[in-house]
Amino acid sequence: AAMAAERALTMATCTAPVNIAVIKYWGKRDTDLILPINSSLSVTLHQDQLKTTTTAAASRDFTEDRLWLNGKEADVGHPRVQACLREVRRLARKRRGGGEDAAALSLSYKIHIASENNFPTAAGLASSAAGYACLVSALARLYGLEEELSEVARRGSGSACRSMFGGFVQWQRGERPDGTDSLALQVAPETHWPELRVLVLVVSGEKKPVGSTAGMQTSVETSPLLKHRAEVVVPERLAQMMQHIRDRDFEGFGQLAMRDSNQFHATCLDTFPPIFYLTDVSRHIIALAHRYNAHHGHTKVAYTFDAGPNAVIFALADTVAEFVEVVRRSFPPTTNGDQFVRGLPVGSAVLPPELEAAVLTEPVPGAVQYILHTKPGPGPQLVDDPSQHLLGPDGLPRSRA
Numbered sequence: 001a002a003m004a005a006e007r008a009l010t011m012a013t014c015t016a017p018v019n020i021a022v023i024k025y026w027g028k029r030d031t032d033l034i035l036p037i038n039s040s041l042s043v044t045l046h047q048d049q050l051k052t053t054t055t056a057a058a059s060r061d062f063t064e065d066r067l068w069l070n071g072k073e074a075d076v077g078h079p080r081v082q083a084c085l086r087e088v089r090r091l092a093r094k095r096r097g098g099g100e101d102a103a104a105l106s107l108s109y110k111i112h113i114a115s116e117n118n119f120p121t122a123a124g125l126a127s128s129a130a131g132y133a134c135l136v137s138a139l140a141r142l143y144g145l146e147e148e149l150s151e152v153a154r155r156g157s158g159s160a161c162r163s164m165f166g167g168f169v170q171w172q173r174g175e176r177p178d179g180t181d182s183l184a185l186q187v188a189p190e191t192h193w194p195e196l197r198v199l200v201l202v203v204s205g206e207k208k209p210v211g212s213t214a215g216m217q218t219s220v221e222t223s224p225l226l227k228h229r230a231e232v233v234v235p236e237r238l239a240q241m242m243q244h245i246r247d248r249d250f251e252g253f254g255q256l257a258m259r260d261s262n263q264f265h266a267t268c269l270d271t272f273p274p275i276f277y278l279t280d281v282s283r284h285i286i287a288l289a290h291r292y293n294a295h296h297g298h299t300k301v302a303y304t305f306d307a308g309p310n311a312v313i314f315a316l317a318d319t320v321a322e323f324v325e326v327v328r329r330s331f332p333p334t335t336n337g338d339q340f341v342r343g344l345p346v347g348s349a350v351l352p353p354e355l356e357a358a359v360l361t362e363p364v365p366g367a368v369q370y371i372l373h374t375k376p377g378p379g380p381q382l383v384d385d386p387s388q389h390l391l392g393p394d395g396l397p398r399s400r401a
């Protein structure tokens, strides 16, 4: 035990997933503690396709806290990073009951943190949820914490608390002013619905006009629709969505996911001045999904959009090949045609002429950059293999090949 305390450098590495909400979080009742005006529900995506990796290290030789994001040094003083650090250290102190445990890592040591994504940040795929979930997981591991940590991840980014679990996850809004009951709960594990698949349609990438933090605050201040949504609509929908997930009812799940995405974007239009996250390409994809479902006579695909133009499509495994072909024909790739479909393998499909006639319209070349095929996945993972640490024995980022 005495040896552990004297060790020069202690390190822990974790990975964490991205999540996509099917009942959206939009609006805070407390901006400092990040307490939402309504509960939300999301699907955690598989880390084989989308993940953040974070290494946290502590040493008595470090002279200051430092942070590197995707290999570049970043501001460790960012209030949300500081909130997570402070909360993890507070829990570690509490756990030790004030007394100094010789085996425990000293809380006075400075820390180094390195974090990177296995997907391009520029693609506009929600990276802050995975980022803060991963930061909190790695710090918790470093300090040997084992308790519920979604409450801490929430302090980094609201949606990050849902990335602390795999599968289907609810963030319950809570009632208490101190936020101790505003946490994430797993509704069902990723194994619950093995046929469920996710297609991320990455549309040509301009940066989003208004970030979600600022956007949702303006919505809270100006949108009467948002108030109605939080008070009346979401409580009903949340209960329905949980039932659809329990029943593995794709029709119910998909319809409600689409309606909730649409209502979220309606609250953005109801915000004053209005906020627009959907683009013409987003609206093309929405219309395409509805034509496709109408042709089949039931809900085969469902879209959802966050604070940006990329579409996330839910479908069952037996629909993926056909719908991917529909997307390829609707938005023919202009560049990297070979890499148009990434992630899990997608079979080939030939579209029946009736489907072509009913679903396809004038193609829009290049509007979709690529499709990422993934599925629901597990929560944060510990990385055991020391060769995977993002920091070297000197506590600095390893040079990346």
Ligand code: DP6
Pocket: 020, 021, 023, 024, 025, 026, 034, 040, 126, 128, 156, 157, 158, 159, 160, 212, 213, 214, 305, 306, 307
């Ligand atoms: C549209 O969690 O990014 O993706 O709490 O201010 O960090 P902050 O906001 P953030 O908002 C996510 C909004 C959303 C919907 C959702 O994920 O539920």
